[in-house]
Amino acid sequence: MGRTAVPAPAASYRDDPDAVSMHTTPEDYTYDDAPEISGLPPSYADSESSPAAPILRHIPPPSNRRNHNNVLVMSGGKVQVCETQTLMDARYDTDPEYLEEGIRSFSQQAPIPFVYIMGTHKETTRRGDKKETKEVTDFRIVMSMQSYLRNNFDERDTSSMSLQTVENGEKVHRGTFMKKRAPGFKRDLEIGIPKPELKEWCHRYCASPSMLRIFRLRREITGFDETFLKSRLEGLIRSTNYRGHIKISFPIEDKNVDIYTTNRINEWRLKKWICWIFYLTFLWIFTWPYLFFATKRYAIVKAEWPFSKTDEYGNKKYTTISEEQWFEKWHVGIRRLALDRFDGETSEQQLAGVIARPEDPPMPGNIRTGHTGVDNAVGLLTQGFQVASAISRGDNLSRGLQGGWGYDN
Numbered sequence: 001m002g003r004t005a006v007p008a009p010a011a012s013y014r015d016d017p018d019a020v021s022m023h024t025t026p027e028d029y030t031y032d033d034a035p036e037i038s039g040l041p042p043s044y045a046d047s048e049s050s051p052a053a054p055i056l057r058h059i060p061p062p063s064n065r066r067n068h069n070n071v072l073v074m075s076g077g078k079v080q081v082c083e084t085q086t087l088m089d090a091r092y093d094t095d096p097e098y099l100e101e102g103i104r105s106f107s108q109q110a111p112i113p114f115v116y117i118m119g120t121h122k123e124t125t126r127r128g129d130k131k132e133t134k135e136v137t138d139f140r141i142v143m144s145m146q147s148y149l150r151n152n153f154d155e156r157d158t159s160s161m162s163l164q165t166v167e168n169g170e171k172v173h174r175g176t177f178m179k180k181r182a183p184g185f186k187r188d189l190e191i192g193i194p195k196p197e198l199k200e201w202c203h204r205y206c207a208s209p210s211m212l213r214i215f216r217l218r219r220e221i222t223g224f225d226e227t228f229l230k231s232r233l234e235g236l237i238r239s240t241n242y243r244g245h246i247k248i249s250f251p252i253e254d255k256n257v258d259i260y261t262t263n264r265i266n267e268w269r270l271k272k273w274i275c276w277i278f279y280l281t282f283l284w285i286f287t288w289p290y291l292f293f294a295t296k297r298y299a300i301v302k303a304e305w306p307f308s309k310t311d312e313y314g315n316k317k318y319t320t321i322s323e324e325q326w327f328e329k330w331h332v333g334i335r336r337l338a339l340d341r342f343d344g345e346t347s348e349q350q351l352a353g354v355i356a357r358p359e360d361p362p363m364p365g366n367i368r369t370g371h372t373g374v375d376n377a378v379g380l381l382t383q384g385f386q387v388a389s390a391i392s393r394g395d396n397l398s399r400g401l402q403g404g405w406g407y408d409n
Contacts, residue, residue, distance in 0.1 A: 058105040061085035065112065065253050068142040069344035079116050079249050084256040086270055092215070093261045096202040102259070103198065103217050107303035108158045110149045111219040112253040117141040117233060119338065121244035122408045138244055138364075138406050139338045142345040143330070148320045149221065149305045160319050162304050168195050173216075173297035175208060201300050208296060212265060216299040217257040223308035223316070226250050229323045236331050240339055241363055244406030265291075336360055364405045 064082035066073070073080040092099045119138040124131055151157045166172050168182035184193065196204070205215050230248045237246050260266040268274045269291065278284045308318045316322075321329070333351035339361045 058102045061087040081251040081253045086258045088262045090262040096206040099202045106257045107163045111255045113145045115143045116249045118247040119244050121406045140343045166300050173299040175296050210296040212295040213261045214297050215259040218302040223306045241404040242406045243404040
């Protein structure tokens, strides 16, 4: 018995996912409100009813971080690092909402604090009737402490950071070429006017008619006791019998972000080779005064990254660990790197490997053979040479008897 063919129902309409661009916005779709398809699974257009995630538009300013293994820049006896990042984007000049978004985005990047430990001594050589003195670096240990600014050492955690504008009584650049307080404020005397927030400052910056403007974001580290840690590190280095000059500093890289208005003058002033032309031709004598007075600077917002915070009762709460805990964790490795005459930046992994060694390296100038009698004899001989050297230079004889290393010669 034959079967009667039943005509297939007409296929209901469904979006072809291959025919729709993944970048199409919900407004580009045409919606079909026919009731006969209400029982079908939602179309692709329906699934896009929720707003799309915002696209990252703010490119972080380039970092000029130095390679501390190869580069050492000193000025006035202090270590110099690249403290300021610079960038230009024409939209920052006129769009206050875009500028505010950018500042908030850049504040999420923590500055890079370093512990810089250096030991140097001076060596004097004779060339005929002339004496020539040069400084010799015995060791240079550089350690980054950026990870200690984030809770649980999580690189994605920015909850400890607070973004705020300056108080009315602070003396800073407020769209001026000189630092000043807010109008109506003298020193710390307040008159009840609330300070402008970031949104208002961004509107002021974008509304300024000045062609040359710079908006600065400062990234500050608070609650870090440099004096305590410096004292502990100096004592640690001296415990190795080091007799040279110890320099301990805490420079910070990427502590500022400067947003320049987009124009030819600002482009030129950020190119080093053009700056050098102006220096060598002495044109800076004429251009510097113009740039100083014509540039309106805004340094009114800061991102505070606390190493520690103090509550209302005077108790300290550390973001990760205290300065004392940091010292106890790494002091063995630092002492051994100094004895090794290490020169460069060390990572925590490398330092942990140094700490895992069975013993300290010998003091520079000493020979360790593994035989006690030979080591003692070599030690006495070395001390004899030090005494003879001290007498020949006219130095204090006790210095030669004390031994040690890193003396000025």
